[in-house]
Amino acid sequence: MSRLLSKSWTRSVEPVLRRLNAYVTLDEGETALLQRLDGRLEQFKPGAELTRAGGAAARPRFLLSGWACRQRVLPDGRRQIFEFLLPGDGLGFCGPHAPRALASAVAITAVETIGADGVHEEILRQPSGELAKAMAAGISEQEARLLDSLVRLGRQTAYERVAHLLLELHRRLSVVGLAYDQRFSMPLTQEVLADALGLSVVHVNRILQQLRREHLIELRAGGAILRAPEQLAIIADFRG
Amino acid sequence: MSRLLSKSWTRSVEPVLRRLNAYVTLDEGETALLQRLDGRLEQFKPGAELTRAGGAAARPRFLLSGWACRQRVLPDGRRQIFEFLLPGDGLGFCGPHAPRALASAVAITAVETIGADGVHEEILRQPSGELAKAMAAGISEQEARLLDSLVRLGRQTAYERVAHLLLELHRRLSVVGLAYDQRFSMPLTQEVLADALGLSVVHVNRILQQLRREHLIELRAGGAILRAPEQLAIIADFRG
DNA sequence: CGTTGTGTTGAGCCGAATCAACCCCGGTGG
DNA sequence: CCACCGGGGTTGATTCGGCTCAACACAACG
Numbered sequence: 332m333s334r335l336l337s338k339s340w341t342r343s344v345e346p347v348l349r350r351l352n353a354y355v356t357l358d359e360g361e362t363a364l365l366q367r368l369d370g371r372l373e374q375f376k377p378g379a380e381l382t383r384a385g386g387a388a389a390r391p392r393f394l395l396s397g398w399a400c401r402q403r404v405l406p407d408g409r410r411q412i413f414e415f416l417l418p419g420d421g422l423g424f425c426g427p428h429a430p431r432a433l434a435s436a437v438a439i440t441a442v443e444t445i446g447a448d449g450v451h452e453e454i455l456r457q458p459s460g461e462l463a464k465a466m467a468a469g470i471s472e473q474e475a476r477l478l479d480s481l482v483r484l485g486r487q488t489a490y491e492r493v494a495h496l497l498l499e500l501h502r503r504l505s506v507v508g509l510a511y512d513q514r515f516s517m518p519l520t521q522e523v524l525a526d527a528l529g530l531s532v533v534h535v536n537r538i539l540q541q542l543r544r545e546h547l548i549e550l551r552a553g554g555a556i557l558r559a560p561e562q563l564a565i566i567a568d569f570r571g
Numbered sequence: 572m573s574r575l576l577s578k579s580w581t582r583s584v585e586p587v588l589r590r591l592n593a594y595v596t597l598d599e600g601e602t603a604l605l606q607r608l609d610g611r612l613e614q615f616k617p618g619a620e621l622t623r624a625g626g627a628a629a630r631p632r633f634l635l636s637g638w639a640c641r642q643r644v645l646p647d648g649r650r651q652i653f654e655f656l657l658p659g660d661g662l663g664f665c666g667p668h669a670p671r672a673l674a675s676a677v678a679i680t681a682v683e684t685i686g687a688d689g690v691h692e693e694i695l696r697q698p699s700g701e702l703a704k705a706m707a708a709g710i711s712e713q714e715a716r717l718l719d720s721l722v723r724l725g726r727q728t729a730y731e732r733v734a735h736l737l738l739e740l741h742r743r744l745s746v747v748g749l750a751y752d753q754r755f756s757m758p759l760t761q762e763v764l765a766d767a768l769g770l771s772v773v774h775v776n777r778i779l780q781q782l783r784r785e786h787l788i789e790l791r792a793g794g795a796i797l798r799a800p801e802q803l804a805i806i807a808d809f810r811g
Numbered sequence: 812c813g814t815t816g817t818g819t820t821g822a823g824c825c826g827a828a829t830c831a832a833c834c835c836c837g838g839t840g841g
Numbered sequence: 842c843c844a845c846c847g848g849g850g851t852t853g854a855t856t857c858g859g860c861t862c863a864a865c866a867c868a869a870c871g
Contacts, residue, residue: 403722405808411725413718425711433715455698471665475673477717478653482643484724485651485769489859520817529725531860536819568645729827760849771828776851 344368344445346419346507347393353506354468361462364453368393370446375399375438381422384435389423391451397442398518401434402526412527414476415439415500419507421447421469440518484529487567492528493538495567497548501557502571513557517550584608584685586659586747587633593746594708601702604693608633610686615639615678621662624675629663631691637682638758641674642766652767654716655679655740659747661687661709680758724769727807732768733778735807737788741797742811753797757790 344365351357357365370392375381381399382389399416413434416422422436422444454463476499483492500517504510525535542548547563549556557563564571584605591597597605610632615621621639622629639656653674656662662676662684694703716739723732740757744750765775782788787803789796797803804811 403718405722405726409726411722413721425714433711434718458695471673474665474714474717477714477721478643478674480721481653481717481724482645482651484721486645486649522817532817533819533861534859537859540819762849772849773829773851774827777827780851 344393344395346395346417346509347421349507350419350469351462351465354465354472355461357461357465361453361460364449364462368445368447368449370448373444373446375442375444377438377440379438379442381436381438381442381444382432382434384432386432388432389436391421391423391447392444393447394418394420394422395443395445398439399436399442400439400523400527401436403434410526411529412523414473414480415527417500417503417507418509421466424451424466425470439523489528489530489534489538490541491567492530493524493535493542494547494563495569496524496528497555497557498560498563498567498569501555501560513560515555516553517555518553584633584635586635586657586749587661589747590659590709591702591705594705594712595701597701597705601693601700604689604702608685608687608689610688613684613686615682615684617678617680619678619682620675621656621678621682621684622672622674622676624672626672628672629676631661631663631687632684633687634658634660634662635683635685638679639676639682640679640763640767641676643674650766651769652763654713654720655767657740657743657747658749661706664691664706665710679763729768729770729774729778730781731807732770733764733775733782734787734803735809736764736768737795737797738800738803738807738809741795741800753800755795756793757795758793 348357348362348365351365370390373392375397382401384403394416396418399422401413401416402410403413404410416436423432424447450462450466453460454466457463479495479499483495487495501510501513501515504515509515521535521539522532524530525532528535530538539548539550543550547557547559547566549558563569588597588602588605591605610630613632615637622641624643634656636658639662641653641656642650643653644650656676663672664687690702690706693700694706697703719735719739723735727735741750741753741755744755749755761775761779762772764770765772768775770778779788779790783790787797787799787806789798803809
């Protein structure tokens with residue numbers, strides 16, 4: 332019940348199943364296909380690149396555990412994080428069309444991924460199956476998140492941006508079973524948050540303090556609690 | 572050679588052919604398919620909605636003439652423009668997967684579109700044909716532009732943002748044959764630019780003046796000229 | 812132990828927003 | 842013909858949100 336079991340848990344495809352079933356209920360065959368995924372298991376240390384921008388398109392795979400992000404770095408060092416990749420998320424599924432990766436993906440914590448060529452083949456075999464529908468819905472939701480990010484960066488204040496991102500992370504982790512009530516682990520430094528939100532580290536720090544002072548959130552070493560999700564949603568214009 | 576001919580030109584699928592052929596050379600059959608497109612022709616006045624956010628996913632179609640944009644408006648009136656839609660661009664091609672439209676599309680000038688269900692069918696029939704490849708490349712490029720926009724809004728200064736957007740528009744119009752050397756028509760008010768760039772109208776005005784003062788650009792009633800594209804590219808970190 | 816990375820805090824500055832005029836131009840209608 | 846009007850662009854004054862710089866606290870770690 333301790334280390335070994337918990338280790339096997341961190342490697343399971345459960346987050347993938349949870350996420351896809353949230354879109355469309357998969358049938359037994361498709362569920363079994365995912366549980367028997369035989370793609371290569373890969374492990375990454377924090378800071379390691381899962382995908383290099385401009386490099387050959389990566390093979391499709393799922394993130395089983397850990398946090399990563401897609402990002403771009405400007406010549407002078409400024410960095411923009413496009414999105415966070417959480418357990419259960421797919422990576423490289425648009426790739427087959429695209430000649431090369433559009434952004435580099437970098438591990439934030441230790442990360443495990445599993446190759447998912449089998450899923451890709453199944454989608455080609457059954458373009459109108461539940462699995463294909465679920466994967467398409469996932470890609471669509473990902474694009475919706477990118478649009479949300481554009482609004483965040485272009486038209487929201489720092490206060491609204493932070494609230495919005497916290498709600499997004501909470502919602503996504505809930506779907507894959509990694510949020511417990513309003514509590515979830517968030518292994519992000521303030522610098523990472525800043526680069527995702529288009530803010531400076533110092534300012535992120537001050538906004539977080541304000542949110543804590545107002546009893547809207549609690550933060551402790553890698554963990555977050557949303558104390559007033561409804562109010563945060565109003566602040567951030569968050570569309571659940 | 573005058574009004575009639577020019578009118579028929581504005582309705583042609585030529586921009587579509589130009590854009591797709593820039594990705595992958597289409598064969599005669601595919602070219603003919605596009606030229607014989609029998610989808611419904613639709614016309615929109617400035618300000619009209621081509622697609623309503625949250626509404627049913629729109630049928631796939633191409634924009635034949637005019638400018639439009641995809642956008643979202645916050646409850647308090649703040650607006651973010653996600654991207655501009657130019658002649659030759661597709662709209663609603665991801666739609667079939669997605670249950671509903673992710674953003675509303677609005678005409679900026681008068682706009683003509685043509686339904687393209689035929690293209691969608693052809694892609695299903697020949698998933699590895701040139702047409703399918705070209706359309707996939709187009710979607711991939713569109714996502715790349717969204718990522719560029721995220722960098723723009725999140726990590727670039729107003730000066731860099733304006734330069735970057737002008738270069739993007741010039742490049743896209745060049746591909747579809749609507750840029751003449753460094754000159755192109757740009758029927759955007761400063762307010763529209765502001766909402767695309769996450770800036771205020773007043774500030775956009777000042778930045779444009781600065782760029783003109785520095786002889787990097789020229790602007791005249793709906794038209795733009797890039798006087799020093801290479802320097803603009805350096806300023807904006809624009810990756811051609 | 813020092814070292815390094817992360818979070819916290821204060822002071823001052825600056826880029827961009829806001830507020831408020833004003834101009835110009837193309838309608839439009841008396 | 843001219844007076845009026847509204848939309849877009851321009852300009853100046855002022856405010857403010859967020860950045861920079863700099864120092865310090867604290868914990869993890871070799």
